[in-house]
Amino acid sequence: MTDYGHDLLFGTFITPAAQRARQVVDLAVTADRAGLDLVSFQDHPYQASFLDTSTLLAFAAARTERIHLNANVTSLPLRPPAVLARAAASLDILSGGRFELGIGAGAFWDGIAAMGGRRLSAAQGVTALREGIEIIREIWDTTISGEVNYDGQYYSVNGARRGPRPAHDIPVWVGAYKPKMLALTGAVADGWLPSIEYLPRGADSIPELNALIDGAAHDAGRDPAAVRRLMNFMNVQLSSAPRGLLNGPPAAWVDQIVDLALRHGISAFIIGGDDPSITQRFGAEIAPAVREAVERERTPAR
Amino acid sequence: MVMEIGIVLDASRLARAPLETVELARLAEERGLDLVVVADEATGRSAGLDPWTAAVWLAGSTSRIAIGAPAGAATTPDPTDPEAPYPSVITKAQDSIDILAQGRIISDPSGWVVAPRGAKPEELASLAEADLPVVVPVDSREDVERLAALAAGRDHQGGVRRRSTAVRAQRKPNIDYDGVPASLADTAVEPGDPPYRSLSSTYLRGGAPGLVLRPRTPAEVSDAIEFARRHRHLPLGIRSAGHGISGRSTNQGGLVIDVGAMNTIRVVDPARRLVRIGPGATWKQVAAALTPHGWALGSGDYGGVGVGGLATAAGIGLLSRNHGLTIDHLRSVDLVLADGRQVQASREHNPELFWAVRGAGANFGIATSFEFEVDEVGEVGWAQLVLLSTDIEQSLRRYAELASSAPRDTTVFFVTGQPREGMSTIQLFAVVDNPDPDTVVARLTPFLELGTLARQQVVMTPYSGVMGNAADVGPNGQQGFGEPNSRSAFLPAATPEFAHDAAAMLRSGGVYFFELRAMGGAIADIAAGEASFTHRTPAFQLTAMGQNNQRLNAVWEPMRPHSDGLYLSFETDRSPERLLDAFPAPVLERLRTLKRRYDPDNLFRDNFNIDPQTTKEPRA
Numbered sequence: 001m002t003d004y005g006h007d008l009l010f011g012t013f014i015t016p017a018a019q020r021a022r023q024v025v026d027l028a029v030t031a032d033r034a035g036l037d038l039v040s041f042q043d044h045p046y047q048a049s050f051l052d053t054s055t056l057l058a059f060a061a062a063r064t065e066r067i068h069l070n071a072n073v074t075s076l077p078l079r080p081p082a083v084l085a086r087a088a089a090s091l092d093i094l095s096g097g098r099f100e101l102g103i104g105a106g107a108f109w110d111g112i113a114a115m116g117g118r119r120l121s122a123a124q125g126v127t128a129l130r131e132g133i134e135i136i137r138e139i140w141d142t143t144i145s146g147e148v149n150y151d152g153q154y155y156s157v158n159g160a161r162r163g164p165r166p167a168h169d170i171p172v173w174v175g176a177y178k179p180k181m182l183a184l185t186g187a188v189a190d191g192w193l194p195s196i197e198y199l200p201r202g203a204d205s206i207p208e209l210n211a212l213i214d215g216a217a218h219d220a221g222r223d224p225a226a227v228r229r230l231m232n233f234m235n236v237q238l239s240s241a242p243r244g245l246l247n248g249p250p251a252a253w254v255d256q257i258v259d260l261a262l263r264h265g266i267s268a269f270i271i272g273g274d275d276p277s278i279t280q281r282f283g284a285e286i287a288p289a290v291r292e293a294v295e296r297e298r299t300p301a302r
Numbered sequence: 303m304v305m306e307i308g309i310v311l312d313a314s315r316l317a318r319a320p321l322e323t324v325e326l327a328r329l330a331e332e333r334g335l336d337l338v339v340v341a342d343e344a345t346g347r348s349a350g351l352d353p354w355t356a357a358v359w360l361a362g363s364t365s366r367i368a369i370g371a372p373a374g375a376a377t378t379p380d381p382t383d384p385e386a387p388y389p390s391v392i393t394k395a396q397d398s399i400d401i402l403a404q405g406r407i408i409s410d411p412s413g414w415v416v417a418p419r420g421a422k423p424e425e426l427a428s429l430a431e432a433d434l435p436v437v438v439p440v441d442s443r444e445d446v447e448r449l450a451a452l453a454a455g456r457d458h459q460g461g462v463r464r465r466s467t468a469v470r471a472q473r474k475p476n477i478d479y480d481g482v483p484a485s486l487a488d489t490a491v492e493p494g495d496p497p498y499r500s501l502s503s504t505y506l507r508g509g510a511p512g513l514v515l516r517p518r519t520p521a522e523v524s525d526a527i528e529f530a531r532r533h534r535h536l537p538l539g540i541r542s543a544g545h546g547i548s549g550r551s552t553n554q555g556g557l558v559i560d561v562g563a564m565n566t567i568r569v570v571d572p573a574r575r576l577v578r579i580g581p582g583a584t585w586k587q588v589a590a591a592l593t594p595h596g597w598a599l600g601s602g603d604y605g606g607v608g609v610g611g612l613a614t615a616a617g618i619g620l621l622s623r624n625h626g627l628t629i630d631h632l633r634s635v636d637l638v639l640a641d642g643r644q645v646q647a648s649r650e651h652n653p654e655l656f657w658a659v660r661g662a663g664a665n666f667g668i669a670t671s672f673e674f675e676v677d678e679v680g681e682v683g684w685a686q687l688v689l690l691s692t693d694i695e696q697s698l699r700r701y702a703e704l705a706s707s708a709p710r711d712t713t714v715f716f717v718t719g720q721p722r723e724g725m726s727t728i729q730l731f732a733v734v735d736n737p738d739p740d741t742v743v744a745r746l747t748p749f750l751e752l753g754t755l756a757r758q759q760v761v762m763t764p765y766s767g768v769m770g771n772a773a774d775v776g777p778n779g780q781q782g783f784g785e786p787n788s789r790s791a792f793l794p795a796a797t798p799e800f801a802h803d804a805a806a807m808l809r810s811g812g813v814y815f816f817e818l819r820a821m822g823g824a825i826a827d828i829a830a831g832e833a834s835f836t837h838r839t840p841a842f843q844l845t846a847m848g849q850n851n852q853r854l855n856a857v858w859e860p861m862r863p864h865s866d867g868l869y870l871s872f873e874t875d876r877s878p879e880r881l882l883d884a885f886p887a888p889v890l891e892r893l894r895t896l897k898r899r900y901d902p903d904n905l906f907r908d909n910f911n912i913d914p915q916t917t918k919e920p921r922a
Binding site: 026 | 848
C-alpha cells in the first residue's frame with residue numbers, strides 16, 4: 001500500500017482543437033462549473049490543427065472562476081524556459097494563483113525541428129529539462145537580489161531579470177515514463193504527470209515506476225511524498241456495464257479511483273474524452289464519492 | 303472622420319490588483335469604448351507581467367472591445383537562449399488569439415495613439431487626426447466614465463451608427479451588413495456590438511448569430527424579412543423571448559429576427575375580454591397586465607416564456623385542463639409572410655392560414671400581434687411541492703391516475719430526475735382553479751401519497767402569482783450554452799407498463815429532467831380539426847432532457863411504444879421523421895399545401911420545417 005496522503009484532485013484533459021475553439025473554451029467552463037479542480041490542454045505547437053496552448057490557457061483562465069489550469073504537458077524544446085516562466089507567473093498572478101506547470105522534455109522531434117527547435121536525443125532532453133526547471137525556478141524567485149546567470153549545457157543566460165513572482169508556489173509536474181526522466185522527477189519535480197495509456201502495463205506498472213521516483217527522491221534527500229502522483233486517463237466512458245478502467249458505471253469508476261489512490265498513491269485524476277456530460281458527472285457524482293471513500297479509509301479507526 | 307477612443311491600463315496595476323483592473327476594461331467595454339491597451343512600463347527591479355499573457359487575459363475577460371497587444375519582439379531563434387521565443391510559436395499564438403477572440407486583437411503597436419493622462423477633448427480630437435484610435439491612461443472607474451461621456455457624443459454621426467474597426471473586423475463575409483434596411487440599422491446588433499452577448503444565446507442553447515435584427519413595427523418586420531430573403535444561404539431564427547427549449551431562435555453565424563421589442567399588451571374590448579398582445583411580451587407580463595381585470599390567459603408553466611413562440615405552437619399549461627390551450631383563445635393574428643406582405647388571419651380572414659398558424663406558426667410567417675379572448679379567472683391555488691420517493695415507478699403510476707382523474711379545475715405537473723441512491727426527488731407544480739382554500743387543499747391532498755413530503759408551498763394567488771415564478775432576464779440576456787437535448791412525446795394513456803419503462807429510463811441516468819404535463823379536460827373539448835395542433839386527446843405530454851444526445855436517444859427508445867406524437871416546442875431532434883410525430887400525415891399534407899402557397903421558397907425553415915418541395919412524406 002502506497003498512499004502519499006495528498007488531497008485529491010480531479011480534472012479534464014481537453015483537445016485544443018482550433019476548429020472547435022468555442023467548444024474547447026465551453027468545455028473548460030463546464031469543468032469549472034462542475035466543480036473540478038483542473039483543466040488541462042496538451043501542448044504540441046507543430047500540430048497545425050491545435051490552438052497555441054499558452055494562449056488558450058490564458059484565455060480559458062479568464063473565462064473560468066475557480067478551476068486551476070495547466071499544460072499537459074508543455075513541450076520545453078519550443079518554450080524557452082525564461083519565457084515560459086514569465087508567462088506562467090503572469091497567468092498565475094492574473095488568475096489569482098490558478099496556474100500549475102506541467103512540463104516535459106519534448107516528443108515528436110520532427111515537428112519540433114520544423115518549428116525551428118533543436119533536435120535532442122532522449123538523454124540530452126532530460127538534461128535540458130533539468131536545466132530548464134532550474135532556470136524557471138530562478139526566474140520565479142524574486143527573494144534573491146541580482147539577475148539570473150546560468151551557464152548550462154543546453155541553456156545559458158547572462159543578466160536575465162527575475163520575476164514576475166507567481167501568486168502561489170507553482171508546482172512543477174513532469175511528464176515522465178523512462179528511468180532517467182523518472183529519476184529527474186523524483187529528484188526535482190513537485191509532481192509526476194503521465195498518461196495511463198502510455199505506461200507499459202497500464203496501472204500494473206505504477207508500483208515499479210513509483211519506486212523509481214521514490215528512490216530518486218530519497219537519493220536527493222527528499223521525502224517521496226514531495227512528489228504528487230497525477231494520472232491522465234485518455235479513454236474513458238460512462239456505460240452501464242463495467243468494461244475496463246474508467247469505462248463503466250460511475251460506481252465502478254469510484255471503486256477504481258479509490259483503489260488507485262489508496263494502493264498506488266495517485267492523487268490527481270485527469271480524464272480526456274471531451275464529453276461535457278462525463279465532465280459534469282465526474283465533478284458532481286464521482287469526485288465527491290471518491291473523496292468520501294478515501295477520507296474514510298485514511299481516517300484511523302477509533 | 304470617426305474618433306475611436308480607448309483606455310490604457312498600467313501593467314503593474316494589473317499585476318497588483320488584477321480583478322479591479324479587469325473591471326476597468328469591462329466598464330470601458332460596457333460604455334462602448336473601442337480599445338484597451340496594457341502599457342508595458344516595467345521599470346522595477348523585477349520583470350513585470352508578460353504583455354502577451356496580459357493581453358490574452360483581457361481578451362478572455364471581455365467580449366467585444368478590441369485589445370491592443372504588443373507584437374513579440376523580433377528575435378533570432380536561439381535554442382540556447384532561455385529568453386528568446388521562437389517566431390513560429392509567436393505566429394501560432396497570434397493566429398490562436400485571432401480565433402479565440404474573434405479578431406479583437408490588434409497586435410500592431412502603431413495601431414493606436416497614446417494621449418496624455420487626463421487629456422482634454424480638444425487634445426484627443428487633434429490626436430485623432432492621425433485616423434488611429436486614441437487611448438488614454440486610466441486609474442479609476444471615474445476616469446473611464448469621463449472618457450465614455452466624451453465618446454458618447456460621437457456614436458451617431460449623420461444619423462448613421464458608426465462602428466469601430468474592431469467591431470467591423472468581426473463581421474461575417476456572407477452578410478451584407480451595410481445593406482441592413484435603414485429602418486433596422488439603429489437597432490441591429492452585430493457580433494462586436496455591446497449588447498451582442500446578451501442576444502446571442504437562448505435559455506438553453508448557446509449561439510453566435512452573425513446579425514440580430516430587432517424590428518419594432520410590422521413594417522420593420524417586413525424589412526427584416528426582405529433582408530432575410532437576400533440571405534437565404536444563412537440559418538434564420540425567429541425569436542420572441544428566447545426561452546424555447548429547442549433553441550431554434552439562435553444559430554451559428556446566421557440571422558436572428560428578434561421581435562422582443564413588440565411587447566405591448568392592450569385591452570381592445572373589455573366586454574368581450576379581447577386583448578391584443580405583441581409577440582415579444584412574456585407570459586409573466588401578460589398575466590400581470592390581466593390580473594387587475596380579474597382575467598387570465600393560460601400559457602405554459604413558466605412566466606419567462608415569450609408570447610410569439612408559444613401562441614403559434616399550442617400552449618399546454620397549468621390552466622389548460624380548465625380553460626383549454628392558449629391557441630384556443632386566439633381570435634386573430636397579424637402576420638408578416640415570407641414575401642413581406644402583412645396579413646391578418648382569423649376565422650373570417652385567411653381561415654386556412656389561421657388554422658396553420660395555430661400549431662405550425664413558425665413555418666408560415668412572423669406574428670406581429672395576437673388578439674386573444676381571455677377568461678375570467680379569480681384567485682387560484684398555486685402549489686409547489688417536493689416529495690421524496692423510494693419507488694418512482696409506483697409514484698409515476700399513482701400520479702398518472704390522480705392527475706388524469708382529477709376534476710378539470712386541477713392541473714398537476716410532475717417533474718423528476720435520476721434517482722440518487724434509490725431515492726427520487728419529485729417536484730409537483732399544481733394549479734387548482736378554485737378560489738376556495740379548502741377545496742384547493744382537498745384537491746391536492748391525494749397527491750401527497752406520491753412520496754414523503756419534503757417541502758411545500760401553497761398559496762392563493764391570481765394567475766400572475768403563478769407566472770411570477772420566473773426570474774426576469776437581466777441585462778446579460780439568456781445565457782444558455784452548448785446544445786440542449788430534449789425529447790417530447792404525447793402519452794395517450796399512462797399505463798403500468800409506461801410507469802415501469804419510465805422508471806427504468808430514470809434509473810439509467812441518461813435523463814436529468816423528466817416532466818409529465820397533465821392534459822385532458824378542456825383541451826379535448828375542441829375538435830382535432832380546429833387547428834394544425836391536433837393532439838387533443840393525450841393524457842400527458844412528456845419531456846425528457848439529457849446531457850448526451852446519443853445516450854438520451856438510447857434510453858428514450860422504450861418510451862416510443864407508449865407514445866403517439868410529440869410537442870414540437872420541447873423536441874430538439876431535427877430528423878425529418880419527427881415531423882410526422884408533430885403532425886399526423888393528413889395534417890402534414892394540408893400544411894405542406896399551405897406552405898407552398900404562403901412560403902413557396904421555404905424562407906421559414908429553421909423550426910420543424912415543412913419543406914414545400916417534398917412530395918413524399920417521411921416514414922413514421
